[in-house]
Amino acid sequence: MLPVEDIKIIITGTDFEGEQVSRYKAAGFLLLTIVPGSKALKIVGNAADALTVVVKLGSNNLVVDTVKTGLKIVTDNNIVKFLSNTGDEVARIVDGIMTFKYTGFGGNIVTNPNKTTTLLGRYADNTGNGTKAVLDSKLFKFGENKGGFNLLDESTWSNLNQNQRDLLNHNWLEQAFQRGDDIRLVSDQTNKFSNGILTQYGKELNWIETFINTYNYSYNSTTKTFIKN
Structure with missing residues (x-):
């Protein structure tokens, strides 16, 4: 059993018993639930009984609390599917x-198992899509997230003025380029303005014009992704 507060520790032989580690390595995921009367977690075999799922994502582990995210977990052999409360598939993980x-723009978003995938776009663009879809799923982190998504969660700047927000946004994006992240656009580049005013996404696109030269990036128009050369 693993204490709840330790769930984010990378799973090794010291975190679980040998049989449990073997199961994790073979399947790529563990289904966990709370031990009654404690703060420990135990493995369950049925996805419907799981409150938490730990899934291999690249070289890291994605820990999903189904209560906090509102997602349902379905497993099909070594495929882990995340479903909305209406039963629609939100995402799936196969082989990490x-x-x-x-x-929306560019279609399905696929992670790079060896890099952080940083997502940029309007919160809700003119097609009704945007970063809101990933933000609502909570299947992301703020900052470096090798094998997973990096997204700027605007709740982190709710108390900042516009200049402070721009500085935070600029530094966050430049750090992504410095790491060599894949930079995936989820809104069309023409979505820079709203009622004639440059949006935050528009500012990001302007900054990118400098970053791609500074950090040696090129744009893949098929995948809608800026990739380090």
Whole structure:
């Protein structure tokens, strides 16, 4: 059993018993629930009984609390699917790679198991899509997230003025380029303005014009991704 507060520790032989580690390595995921009357977690075999799932994502582990995210977990052999409360598939993980179901610009969003995938776009663009879809799923982190998504969660700047927000946004994006992240756009580049005013996404696109030269990036128009050369 693993204490709840230790769940984010990378799973090794010291975290679980040998049989449990073997199961994790073979399947790529563990289904966990709370031990009654304690703060420890135990493995369950049925996805419907799981409150938490730990899934291999690249070289890291994605820990999903189904109560906090509102997601349902379904497993099919070594495929882990995340479903909305209406039963629609939100994302799936196969062999450590997540495919996020997305109908907006560029279609489905696929993680790079060896890099952080940083997502940029309007919160809600003119097609009704945008970063809101991933933000709502909570299947992301703020900052470096090798094998997973990096997204700027605007709740981190709710108390900042516009200049402070721009500085935070600029530094966050430049750090992504410095790491060599894949930079995936989820909104069309023409979505820079709203009612004639440059949006935060528009500012990011302007900054990128400098970053791609400074950090030696090129744009893949098929995947809608800026990739380090």
